[in-house]
Amino acid sequence: MRISAIMLLSLCTVLNIQAQGVRSESLLREWEFRNDHDTAALQGWEKVTVPHDWAIAGPFDRANDLQTVAVVQNGETNATEKTGRTGGLPYIGKGAYRHTLPIEGSTLDGRRHILLFDGAMSEARVFVNGVQVCFWPYGYNSFWCDVTSALEEGDNLLEVLLENRPQSSRWYPGAGLYRKVRHITIPKIGVPVWGTYISTPFICDEYADVTIRTTVDGLDREEAVTLRTSIFDAAGNKVAEQTDTRKVLDGEIIQKMKVMSPELWSPETPVLYTARTEVLTGGRIDTDWADGHYKHFSTIRVDGDVLQDAVTTRFGIRTVELRPDKGFFLNGKPRKFRGVCLHHDLGPLGAAVSKAAIRRQLTILKDMGCDAIRTSHNMPAEELVELCDEMGFMVMAENFDEWDIAKCANGYHRWFNEDSGNGIVWAERDMMNMIHHFRNYPSIVMWSIGNEVPSQHSQEGVAVAGWLQNLYHAEDPSRPVTCGMDQFDSVLGNGFAAQLDVAGFNYKVHRYGQAFAVLPQRIILGSETASTVSSRGVYHFPVSVGPDQVDADHQSCSYDTGHCEWSNIPDEDLAADEDYEWCLGQFVWTGFDYLGEPSPYDTDAWPNHSSVFGIVDLAYIPKDRFYLYRSRWNDNEPTLHILPHWNWKGREGEVTPVFVYTSYPSAELFVNGVSQGVRTFAKADGVTPCLGEKAMERFRLMWKDVVYEPGELRVVAYDAQGNVAAEKTVRTAGKAAALKLCPDRTVLRSDGEDLAFVNVSLVDKEGNPVPVDSRLVKIKVSGAGSFKAVANGDPTCLEPFQQPRMHLFSGQLTAIVQSGDTPGEIVVEVEAKGVRKAVCTLRTEASND
Incomplete structure (x- = not known):
C-alpha cells in the first residue's frame, strides 16, 4: 500500500x-508550620505563605550556631570562636509544614501527580497521607516526587519535615520551604x-x-x-x-x-x-x-x-565558545565577564524567594554594567535564572561548596558519596536534577562543579573533578565547565586545573601569568575576585591599603582600600581584565552583602551578622565601590562619583583624602572654590603586573592630601578633548530638618507579591543629605499594600527586619512595601523625632500577564 x-x-x-488528559500546574502557597516535628499536635501551628523562611524573624543572638573552627579555606590553622558565621539567626532545628491538597476522583485516571519542590532547607522528608514518598537531603536543589499512589479522592494531607543541623553551613542558609512548591498533573502518556x-x-x-x-x-x-x-x-x-x-x-x-x-x-x-x-x-x-x-x-x-x-x-539562540589565547566568545564576539557572585539570601527578606526582590537586585547590578552572575555556591532559584534570561545576564551555575571532604562538620560531604537508591550517589542525583532543570536557559553559559573544595590537593580530588565534569559533558555538551580553585600550587601541580574546560581561580590575580604559561587551556577566569570590604558611608583615618583592617566600630572603611588576607583591592582585577586578552573576566565577591560570614569581624567581634563584601549593602543601597565598577563597566551612561561625604565635625585642618570614580579621562577638584589640581588616569606600561596603589592610579582619581574644611567639594570632569563634561558637588550638611522618601517604583502589580523598595534618607533644610545621623525612624503603610521589611545596611545592627521601625545607618535605610491583591493606592509614611515626616503614594494595578 x-x-x-x-x-x-x-x-x-x-x-x-x-484531548485524553489534561496537564495542570498549581502553586501550593498556603501551609501551616511549626518549629518541631510533632505533627500530631493540635496546637502550635501557624499559617504561613510559601516561600517561607522560619529563621529570618530572628532574634539575632551571639549563641546561634556559635562555632569554634579553623576556616581552612581562609588560611586558618588554629580553631577560634566564630560569632555570626551563619548570621546569628536561629536557623538550626526542626520544622514541619502541612497542607491539605484536594484531589478530584476524575484525576486519578492514570494521570501522574507530581510534587515539585524548588528547594527545601534541609534534609526534606515528604509524606502524603502519612506515607513517606521521598527524601532529599540537599537543601539547595530542586526535586520532585511522584505521589500518585499515595493519593485518594478528597482531601489529602501533605507533610514536609525539615531539619537544619548545627555547623551545616558557612553562611546563612535560611530555613524551611524557602522556594516554591508546585502540584503538577501529567497525562499517562506525556x-x-x-x-x-x-x-x-x-x-x-x-x-x-x-x-x-x-x-x-x-x-x-x-x-x-x-x-x-x-x-x-x-x-x-x-x-x-x-x-x-x-x-x-x-x-x-x-x-x-x-x-x-x-x-x-x-x-x-x-x-x-x-x-x-x-x-x-x-x-x-x-x-x-x-x-x-x-x-x-x-x-x-x-x-x-x-x-x-x-x-x-x-x-534562546546563542553560541558559547572558548578560544585559546583569546578568551570567551558569545555569538562569535569576544567579551569579558563583568560578573558578581551572589548568595541566595535577599537580605532583610531572608532566603524566602521573591522574584520582585531578585529583579530589584538585578536592576541595580544592570545599572552598574554587570552582565554576569555566579550562583555562589549552590544551585540557584528558578526565578533568578528566569530573570537573567529576560534581563540579560550570563550565569555561571554552581552546584557544591563541599564534595567528600568537610568544610563544616554537618555539611554536604555527609551525602556526597552516599547511595541515594538504585546505586546512584547523591552527588550524581543532585547534578542530574540541576542540569535537567536549567539546561534550556540561555543565560547559563557555564557550569561550575564546586568552590574551593579541600580535595583540590589530592589525586582523589582530581578524579572527582573529572567525574563531575564528565557528567556535565554527557548531559549538556554545549557549555564549558569550571571550578572555583584557591589552592594554586596544588591544582597546577596535580592536574586538577589542567583537566577543566576553564581554569577558574579565586583571588590569584597576581599569579595569572604563571598559570597561563603552563595550563593547556591557555585561558584564565577570575571565578572569585576582590573580597574588598567596606561599610556604606563609613570612613576611617588615616586611609591605608591592605588586608585585615579592623576598627573599634566593627565597620570597614568605604575608601575601598581594605580587603581580606587572601584577597585584594578591585583595581588589580580590573587591570588584569584590561591587560590580558586571555583573561575571561571576573566574578566579584560579592554583588550584595549577605547574611553570615562577617569578615573581618567573625572572631570575638559580636555584633556582626552580615558580610561587608558587597558592592551593594543589605538594604539594597549601593556603596562607593559600586561607582568604581560602574565607571569601568557601564558602557551606556557616564559615571561621576565623589567620596567621602563632607561632614567631619572635629576634623577641621586634618588630611581627608578625596577620591573620584569616573568614566571621564580626567577631573579637577575644588574645595570651597579653590582648585586642588587636575588628575588623569595612569596608563598601563604593558610590562609588569599592575598591583596595589599602582593599579589604583589607573582606575581612581585621587587627591590624597586634601585638608578638611566645612563647605563644598566640587569635581569637574573633562572629556578627551579637555572640555567640561560633567560636574558633581558634595556639601557639608546643616541641621537635620526632614525625612525624604525615594521609591524605586511607584506602580506595582496587584498580585500580593510585588515589592517597592523605598529609600528613606535624612536631609537638611536645603535638601543636602545628612550622612552622619542614626536616629530611629518609624514606618507606616496603609491602603492597597502592607509593610514587608526594613533594613539599614549596618552589619552590626540587631534590630529585627520585620518590625516597622529601625535606626538610620549613615543617614539612610530602606523600607520594603508589598502590594495587596486588589488595585488601589498605597500610602507610605515615615517619621522620626525632631524632623519633618515624609509621605509618598504608590499605586497598584492589575497585571496584564
Whole structure:
C-alpha cells in the first residue's frame, strides 16, 4: 500500500483531535508550620505563605550556631570562636509544614501527580497521607516526587519535615520551604518534569539549527507517537513547525528544525523563543516491502489524532565558545565577564524567594554594567535564572561548596558519596536534577562543579573533578565547565586545573601569568575576585591599603582600600581584565552583602551578622565601590562619583583624602572654590603586573592630601578633548530638618507579591543629605499594600527586619512595601523625632500577564 503526500495530508486534516488528559500546574502557597516535628499536635501551628523562611524573624543572638573552627579555606590553622558565621539567626532545628491538597476522583485516571519542590532547607522528608514518598537531603536543589499512589479522592494531607543541623553551613542558609512548591498533573502518556532539552548546534545569519529532544513516558516501545512542535518568537509569531510520527527509542524523540534569520540572545539583546510541543497518539507507521532487482521498502507515517499532552519550553539562540589565547566568545564576539557572585539570601527578606526582590537586585547590578552572575555556591532559584534570561545576564551555575571532604562538620560531604537508591550517589542525583532543570536557559553559559573544595590537593580530588565534569559533558555538551580553585600550587601541580574546560581561580590575580604559561587551556577566569570590604558611608583615618583592617566600630572603611588576607583591592582585577586578552573576566565577591560570614569581624567581634563584601549593602543601597565598577563597566551612561561625604565635625585642618570614580579621562577638584589640581588616569606600561596603589592610579582619581574644611567639594570632569563634561558637588550638611522618601517604583502589580523598595534618607533644610545621623525612624503603610521589611545596611545592627521601625545607618535605610491583591493606592509614611515626616503614594494595578 502506498499513500501519496497529498492523500496523507488530507487524511490528517479530517481527523478529529481530542484531548485524553489534561496537564495542570498549581502553586501550593498556603501551609501551616511549626518549629518541631510533632505533627500530631493540635496546637502550635501557624499559617504561613510559601516561600517561607522560619529563621529570618530572628532574634539575632551571639549563641546561634556559635562555632569554634579553623576556616581552612581562609588560611586558618588554629580553631577560634566564630560569632555570626551563619548570621546569628536561629536557623538550626526542626520544622514541619502541612497542607491539605484536594484531589478530584476524575484525576486519578492514570494521570501522574507530581510534587515539585524548588528547594527545601534541609534534609526534606515528604509524606502524603502519612506515607513517606521521598527524601532529599540537599537543601539547595530542586526535586520532585511522584505521589500518585499515595493519593485518594478528597482531601489529602501533605507533610514536609525539615531539619537544619548545627555547623551545616558557612553562611546563612535560611530555613524551611524557602522556594516554591508546585502540584503538577501529567497525562499517562506525556512529558515528564524537565523532559525537554533544546540546543542550537549551528547558527549563522541566515538560520539556526534547533534540536529538540523530548522524553515521552507511558508508551509501549512499539507504540507510535506523534510530536507536533511549533516555535514562536518573542512577539508570538510562529517561525517554525514540524510534525513527526515515530516510535520512542531510549525514552526520547529527537526533532531537528530551522529558525530563519534568528535573533540571538545576549546581555544586550535578551531575545527569547518558545517551543510548544504536542504529544498525540493514534497515528501509525506502516512499512511496505517490494521485490525487484533490489529489495527496498517505503514507510508510511500517519499523524496521531488524540492529543495527550502539551508542554512549552522557553529557550534562546546563542553560541558559547572558548578560544585559546583569546578568551570567551558569545555569538562569535569576544567579551569579558563583568560578573558578581551572589548568595541566595535577599537580605532583610531572608532566603524566602521573591522574584520582585531578585529583579530589584538585578536592576541595580544592570545599572552598574554587570552582565554576569555566579550562583555562589549552590544551585540557584528558578526565578533568578528566569530573570537573567529576560534581563540579560550570563550565569555561571554552581552546584557544591563541599564534595567528600568537610568544610563544616554537618555539611554536604555527609551525602556526597552516599547511595541515594538504585546505586546512584547523591552527588550524581543532585547534578542530574540541576542540569535537567536549567539546561534550556540561555543565560547559563557555564557550569561550575564546586568552590574551593579541600580535595583540590589530592589525586582523589582530581578524579572527582573529572567525574563531575564528565557528567556535565554527557548531559549538556554545549557549555564549558569550571571550578572555583584557591589552592594554586596544588591544582597546577596535580592536574586538577589542567583537566577543566576553564581554569577558574579565586583571588590569584597576581599569579595569572604563571598559570597561563603552563595550563593547556591557555585561558584564565577570575571565578572569585576582590573580597574588598567596606561599610556604606563609613570612613576611617588615616586611609591605608591592605588586608585585615579592623576598627573599634566593627565597620570597614568605604575608601575601598581594605580587603581580606587572601584577597585584594578591585583595581588589580580590573587591570588584569584590561591587560590580558586571555583573561575571561571576573566574578566579584560579592554583588550584595549577605547574611553570615562577617569578615573581618567573625572572631570575638559580636555584633556582626552580615558580610561587608558587597558592592551593594543589605538594604539594597549601593556603596562607593559600586561607582568604581560602574565607571569601568557601564558602557551606556557616564559615571561621576565623589567620596567621602563632607561632614567631619572635629576634623577641621586634618588630611581627608578625596577620591573620584569616573568614566571621564580626567577631573579637577575644588574645595570651597579653590582648585586642588587636575588628575588623569595612569596608563598601563604593558610590562609588569599592575598591583596595589599602582593599579589604583589607573582606575581612581585621587587627591590624597586634601585638608578638611566645612563647605563644598566640587569635581569637574573633562572629556578627551579637555572640555567640561560633567560636574558633581558634595556639601557639608546643616541641621537635620526632614525625612525624604525615594521609591524605586511607584506602580506595582496587584498580585500580593510585588515589592517597592523605598529609600528613606535624612536631609537638611536645603535638601543636602545628612550622612552622619542614626536616629530611629518609624514606618507606616496603609491602603492597597502592607509593610514587608526594613533594613539599614549596618552589619552590626540587631534590630529585627520585620518590625516597622529601625535606626538610620549613615543617614539612610530602606523600607520594603508589598502590594495587596486588589488595585488601589498605597500610602507610605515615615517619621522620626525632631524632623519633618515624609509621605509618598504608590499605586497598584492589575497585571496584564
